[in-house]
Amino acid sequence: xxxxxxxxxxxxxxxxxxxxxxxxxxxxxxxxxxxxxxxxxxxxxxxxxxxxxxxxxxxxxxxxxxxxxxxxxxxxxxxxxxxxxxxxxxxxxxxxxxxxxxxxxxxxxxxxxxxxxxxxxxxxxxxxxxxxxxxxxxxxxxxxxxxxxxxxxxxxxxxxxxxxxxxxxxxxxxxxxxxxxxxxxxxxxxxxxxxxxxxxxxxxxxxxxxxxxxxxxxxxxxxxxxxxxxxxxxxxxxxxxxxxxxxxxxxxxxxxxxxxxxxxxxxxxxxxxxxxxxxxxxxxxxxxxxxxxxxxxxxxxxxxxx
Amino acid sequence: xxxxxxxxxxxxxxxxxxxxxxxxxxxxxxxxxxxxxxxxxxxxxxxxxxxxxxxxxxxxxxxxxxxxxxxxxxxxxxxxxxxxxxxxxxxxxxxxxxxxxxxxxxxxxxxxxxxxxxxxxxxxxxxxxxxxxxxxxxxxxxxxxxxxxxxxxxxxxxxxxxxxxxxxxxxxxxxxxxxxxxxxxxxxxxxxxx
Numbered sequence: 429x430x431x432x433x434x435x436x437x438x439x440x441x442x443x444x445x446x447x448x449x450x451x452x453x454x455x456x457x458x459x460x461x462x463x464x465x466x467x468x469x470x471x472x473x474x475x476x477x478x479x480x481x482x483x484x485x486x487x488x489x490x491x492x493x494x495x496x497x498x499x500x501x502x503x504x505x506x507x508x509x510x511x512x513x514x515x516x517x518x519x520x521x522x523x524x525x526x527x528x529x530x531x532x533x534x535x536x537x538x539x540x541x542x543x544x545x546x547x548x549x550x551x552x553x554x555x556x557x558x559x560x561x562x563x564x565x566x567x568x569x570x571x572x573x574x575x576x577x578x579x580x581x582x583x584x585x586x587x588x589x590x591x592x593x594x595x596x597x598x599x600x601x602x603x604x605x606x607x608x609x610x611x612x613x614x615x616x617x618x619x620x621x622x623x624x625x626x627x628x629x630x631x632x633x634x635x636x637x638x639x640x641x642x643x644x645x646x647x648x649x650x651x652x653x654x655x656x657x658x659x660x661x662x663x664x665x666x667x668x669x670x671x672x673x674x675x676x677x678x679x680x681x682x683x684x685x686x687x688x689x690x691x692x693x694x695x696x697x698x699x700x701x702x703x704x705x706x707x708x709x710x711x712x713x714x715x716x717x718x719x720x721x722x723x724x725x726x727x728x729x730x731x732x733x734x
Numbered sequence: 735x736x737x738x739x740x741x742x743x744x745x746x747x748x749x750x751x752x753x754x755x756x757x758x759x760x761x762x763x764x765x766x767x768x769x770x771x772x773x774x775x776x777x778x779x780x781x782x783x784x785x786x787x788x789x790x791x792x793x794x795x796x797x798x799x800x801x802x803x804x805x806x807x808x809x810x811x812x813x814x815x816x817x818x819x820x821x822x823x824x825x826x827x828x829x830x831x832x833x834x835x836x837x838x839x840x841x842x843x844x845x846x847x848x849x850x851x852x853x854x855x856x857x858x859x860x861x862x863x864x865x866x867x868x869x870x871x872x873x874x875x876x877x878x879x880x881x882x883x884x885x886x887x888x889x890x891x892x893x894x895x896x897x898x899x900x901x902x903x904x905x906x907x908x909x910x911x912x913x914x915x916x917x918x919x920x921x922x923x924x925x926x927x928x
């Protein structure tokens with residue numbers, strides 16, 4: 429059964445632990461540049477998530493047997509490791525993107541490993557179906573990742589990471605309303621740590637007098653991997669429809685609308701606000717649909733027949 | 735001459751092995767699970783006051799009954815989780831999701847016997863029970879085993895019941911909710927041999 433109190437506790441704990449971890453690391457290194465701040469935020473996300481998922485009491489198996497096990501024990505740690513490595517100045521940009529694209533290509537295969545789609549069963553895809561679907565998922569993830577990182581480097585700020593955080597939260601609620609409670613719950617600590625880390629990093633940048641410096645690639649990377657993975661899990665293992673999954677996956681790209689000449693040179697905060705408002709429209713639409721489906725299919729189970 | 739003799743000896747040895755094998759095979763009767771006259775059903779507590787009943791509609795299995803040496807008998811059962819049926823489509827769809835059976839990840843529930851003991855009125859069968867990615871050793875008391883001959887078709891039937899805790903098989907404790915952790919599995923199966 430969904431437990432809003434538990435989810436709130438997990439989100440709050442994740443947020444606090446992430447913030448404390450970043451502050452603790454920054455206090456140890458007084459003159460933290462943007463590279464270090466990126467590393468601190470990535471580590472902060474990792475520490476926050478590990479505590480948040482413990483509060484959520486998700487039972488994880490090792491070796492991982494389910495898609496959620498693989499997401500939390502393989503995909504997210506790999507994304508954190510890649511963003512830690514990619515954040516250093518000495519790492520060439522092409523190499524950082526090679527690692528990111530490799531992860532985007534591998535993640536759908538990892539999540540669907542041993543499932544009915546890829547092993548011998550009544551639902552098994554043909555070789556070409558498997559290649560086409562896995563490639564589409566990987567391309568969507570890589571495209572979202574590169575386009576958001578590009579947008580963020582064109583006009584830095586908090587809007588892109590916050591947009592991702594909002595989208596992750598929406599993905600979690602939608603997956604949950606579609607009937608996969610545990611999968612949806614896994615999104616909440618992720619959304620909490622993305623928001624907190626973005627806020628803490630922004631405060632640091634503001635204090636150092638460099639608010640337009642860029643050091644949120646780590647947050648964006650982990651956010652994109654988390655969002656795409658949750659949607660793949662929700663679509664292929666839960667009851668999430670392809671339409672909802674695609675809409676949520678592509679919604680953050682609406683932030684690009686502010687790059688039209690009329691809006692591009694407006695005040696940063698106005699641009700950020702427009703981005704979030706544009707994003708909220710499809711997300712609310714999907715949530716309303718998911719709620720309506722839930723009321724029709726699932727609510728009677730909880731109130732009468734469950 | 736010596737080579738010729740060796741070939742003869744080899745042929746004799748192979749022939750003996752093949753004969754021995756076919757003799758042991760004929761001692762055990764092989765039965766296929768008869769889906770039409772069998773059922774795998776379950777019931778679980780609802781809110782601790784009543785029971786929810788369900789069944790699996792797609793089951794396959796094989797038994798090998800050795801009448802001469804019953805301890806050599808083997809039993810195997812494969813249940814397709816996608817076929818869960820509780821007489822409510824929405825609930826069945828929910829039960830197929832990862833919070834419960836996770837049918838896209840774990841399409842089958844399997845039992846394979848590892849040892850068989852004769853008891854009064856049937857067999858006590860120990861074996862590996864795999865559900866939701868977790869395998870545990872369980873003991874099934876199979877009552878029955880009486881053969882029925884109708885024309886050229888031979889039938890044998892067994893019944894068993896076992897309580898299982900869902901949490902022992904990796905089901906999420908948070909998702910257990912109003913439906914109890916413990917479920918009673920009831921298996922009534924007929925094996926058929928032509």
